[in-house]
Amino acid sequence: MRKRGLIFFTVLLIVLSVGGCTSEEAVKQSVARKVSVSESREFDRIDTNFFFETEDPREVNTIRGIISSAVKKRGIVDMADPEYDMEVIFSNGDVWRYHLWIGNEGETSTLMNVEDTHTIYTVKAEDTNRLLEILEVE
Template sequence: MDKETKQIVLSDKDVIKTIKKAIKGANKQPGIVDVADPQYKINIGDEIYFLWLTRSDGTVGTIMNAKDTHTIYTLSEHSTKKLKDILLENN
């Protein structure tokens, strides 16, 4: 993981619930994955996720489970905005 990747510790149960909901609602993307180092690393229990919140149009985030680095998932615009807000508040 690159030195640009940010790690933020979040303990608020509502925040964690929002993050889990965003992950659960993400859509699997077809094709081969070739991505830059993630902006964020999220640890939830035994699961680790890599998160990218910037894209050319700025509306859709991308997430990847560290156990399956061949698959990415896109977040909805709503979930992307929520995660951006959470991470900016805690940065």
């Protein structure tokens, strides 16, 4: 009986350690592989008619860094229709999807997770400049 309890406990620990990683933790350990951008048509979904796609590791990592460093804004969100949709695909199969409002050179930009349209994230002006350069949009 004691041996069964030990086996059960060991199996339980293995299951918890394997299944214990949240999607967010898995993404942190995963590598961003591809970024795609399209003109947005509506909230809550991504238009897959992408005008920009890159698998260049420098561009992909730059964009992932811009998203990761964006600052969450508190309060009620009331936004105009999104300008762009952005999708980031990771090596583990996870996908980040955002609506994107790009400012002019030297201005901030705004991101909104497609799955959470009640929260926005502000992108620094220097990161806006990098986005404009990579995406070649005006």
